[in-house]
Amino acid sequence: MSIYDLTGRRALVTGGAQGLGESYARALAGAGAKVAIADLQERGAEVASDLGEGHHFAELDVTDDASWQAAIESTVNAFGGLDIVINNAGLEITSLITDIDPADAKKMLDVNVLGTVLGLKHGLRAMRPGGAAEGGGTIINVASVAATIAFPGISVYSATKSAIDRLTRVAAMESGKLGYGVRVNCIFPGLVPNAMGAGLANDVSELGLFDSPEAAVAAVVDLTPSGRLGEEKDITDALMFLASDESRFVNGAALQVDGGMGM
Known part of the structure; x- marks a missing residue:
């Protein structure tokens, strides 16, 4: 049982069909939230079904603006609102800098950076006053310890995850200045x-x-x-804190969950 109570909350998790995304989705559901698995993989529908009655699958290509619009709309229609967006979907292609394939670099930029940009765009638009799910909420972006260390072989991936930190801080400031009522934070998993x-x-x-x-x-x-x-539970517990009211005064923050590796 979760130490956090998210009963009545409505959450959307990108990349929720596997890995840490699935772990986040299961933790949110275990705390009482209704969860939409937003993914291109068919397994996303299986995960949503396995979570139990009342959860949702939304097909989503995080790099496509129209796909985001449709996924948000279907989630709001299914749940009657939206309170939590987890921008988790990510792609890592390992390469030495001297051997980088431009196509691989573009894929990582599209999924990791553009995908997060669009998640922020549509999450904020939905949860701000006058939006489809007005009432505020929280957005959590998933960066990586790769953004804070110089580990060989992951230069472009590291750059994309560094970008997520900057996006998070600017989005939090804009949300506050414009009275959206949406907190925006990110985590740096190890x-x-x-x-x-x-x-x-x-x-x-x-x-x-x-x-x-x-x-x-x-x-x-x-x-x-x-x-x-790290263990998946280590990362998930930190995300759950940011999704809950216990972090109500945490905004624009980057929470390192890496055992101190990136300090």
Whole structure:
């Protein structure tokens, strides 16, 4: 059972069909929120169904403005409102700077940066006074410890996650200045041993940056004062704090959830 009570809240989670996004969605539902899984993967509908009656699947291409409009509208129609938007969808393609494929760089910029920009745009428009779900709320953007460290092989990904921090702060200021009543924060997750984390360890090893995937993981742990990798629950608990009223005076913040790696 969650220590936070989100009964009656309505949430949309991008990239909620797998990984940390799915973990966020399950935690929100466990705290009493109605959750919309917003994803391109068909598994998103399965996750929404598995959460139980009253949850929702919204097909969403985070890089497409019209797709965002439709996903927000379907969520508001399904729930009668919207209180929480989690901009979680992200893409990481490992490469040495000297070998970057422009097409791969554009994909990461589109998904990670443009996707967050559009999530902010449509989340704020919906929750501000006069919007489809007026009444305020909270938006949480998912950055990464990659934004705060110089880890080899992930230059473009790191740049996109740094951009999310700046977007968060400006959006929080605009929301406040214009009286939208929407708090905007972001979290910086550390490396988690899920599919994405394992893929990164394999990739940097194949690039010759580390002797093996195990050596790559050991290097991350060595850089982390807490002395271990993160667990999905570590990250999810921090996100739940930002989604709840317990963080009511936290706005424009970047919460590092990385065991101290990026300090």
